[in-house]
Amino acid sequence: MEKHHILAGLLLLVATLGFMSLKYLRAPRRSPLRLWGWMGLGIILGSELLLALPVYWVTVFFTPLAWTGYILLVDALVATLEGHSRLTRAPLQFLGLAFWSIPLWLIFEAYNLRLKNWAYVGVPVDEWIAIPGYAWAFATIWPAIFETSDLIRALGIFRSEARHAWTLSRLLRAIFLSVGVIFLIVPLVVPEARARYLFGAVWVGFILLLDPLSYYWGERSLLRELEMGRASTLYSLLLAGWVCGIVWEFWNYWAASRWVYVFPIWQQSKLFEMPLPGFLGFPPFALECWVMYEFVRTARRQIFGSRQAARWEAVESQT
Template identity: 25%
Template sequence: MTISRKILYLLLAMAALLFLPWLGGYFFYNGEFPADFYAYPPLKPISKPGFNLPIFAFVAIVCLGITAIYIMPKWFGFKKTIIENTRNIPRVKLPIWFWFGLICWAISLTFLALHLKQPAWFIHWSDVPLFWGAVLVLDGIVYKRTGGKSLVAIIPQELIGIGIASMTGWMIFEFMNFFVDDNWYYPWGNILDREEFLLYAFIISSGLLPLAFEWYLLFLTFPKLANRFRNGVKIVLSNGLKNGILIISLASMFAAGLFPNYLFFVLWVSPPVVLGIVLNKIGIWTPFDPIAKGNWAPVLLSALTYLVAGFTLEGQNYLSAIHDGQTALFTNDPAYWQYSIPFVNVAHIFEMPVLGYFGYLPFGVYCWVWWIACATLLNIPAKFLKENPLDI
């Protein structure tokens, strides 16, 4: 396959993530979106169907099944992998960027958690040092546990590239959020002008995807976790089945815009599947590929990254506001978010409904395949085109 054709297929796949939900929404609104439909940031929740016990129970059963894969992998055909610890890891100190990141993260979180009002310029933009401070802290821990190997130490240019790709990778979700009637919104987003908030959103989102990669590398430093899912069921999909899954995934993204209250979750599940299949078809490695050899570790661990990262982000988000019970009364953080999710919007941990955390699992995989897609388009020799980019 020629390079130009590979680029074309990737661009079409990326365009589909934007166009198909828009097309579904176009039909949903009979060709005329409401006047404030694209207002960003969304400041208020849109009315949604209330709690539904049968739907909640069904989703909960699915989530329990997913949880069981991580807790009891042998139930799903995973065999125990013998771990031979023959490596002598050099003892190194925590690097200087760990301490710099810790200071940035701690100061930002302190200002937000104490709900300070001054200096306003710092508080309003504090998510930048908060997110990137966490990235540097995680990288420093990886550096120490591997004896001197980390993204900052070995391939800082790739970490920067992931950060740049993160801005478009996340803003796609902000765009898709319009077509599921704003599942999340920013009730204090009007602290900033809309133009400034848009710039702010681009900049702070640069720290979102790097968190996934840092957590993944940290997971690899724990041999039992890193090897827990390497010896599982081998699944090889035929081209016909891949095509079928791709068509269903694309159709579901269109349907999500058409039925936003019932298929809103599709916008988390389908993007990594669409990108993963298209990348596979043009001959580019993805974390899905090792499944053919029974190695599920790249997919399951990359999914786990944002279950952990998402939980910490939700905690930081919750601390940044003053609450009366579950009601947020005040915050100085313009990016403070809340959720408006149909049917299952109960049993919150922080602002997120408990079942909503499982949406972070496909997003973790999306982070990896999005970076692979961007690196392929730009002909970047990315190290993350294999399971263990640092040979930990």
């Protein structure tokens, strides 16, 4: 059974990355691959090689190593297509994204303390090794999603979507927000045995709660994008979540320090370590990453004032 779920996972990985590679090879490019792209590719290939040998420190830190390489490579691919990327356009803002990735992901770790959907195995006992490893790995989550979404947009996969503008009433936004509150509270108050089945509510709860608030304050939000007839952000994030989810599970399966899923359904039907229904969570998780980060920026403007926030963003955007 294990061989079957590995083979199926590999086929899905090849199909996903093959589609992305084919789109890239057919796309017009403005420049050759930048140096950091080659560095990223080297980190990925080198980490894979040292993992296979195996070299202990690489097996322990394989996940953040591989994802650091991935982020550098994908950023450079975006630069070849667009002439610029997050690292060339706003390196400090990119570092800020990596910084915020840690506390934002820790919110989900806090939920997992009660819902117990995953656990970490093979993590070094020494905290001075484990904690930096966790922080490094968590710091790659948001950048990986955002860079992949950037690449999908640069490839023009969703540029031909219909320009239909959505009508989003105040009542509808209030309903979204209320449902988001319910989705985020219920898993914390129901009996723990039932809460373990409710992580899906957490995967969409922050979208429903925070995006209407960003909209209300006049800031960037998915609702505003849809209201203006721009669905490419939504679609590119959904696909980015799928791509990153497949790669996450592939690399995680071979790492010595990794996560395993312990939620009580479909444990006999997996791709790599992930039970099949879990893959449905990656696309909305990417939306959630975007919404949460935009809300952080919105909150900063609301707390410190738009002028001060604009100064910070101007500094972050300097190359």
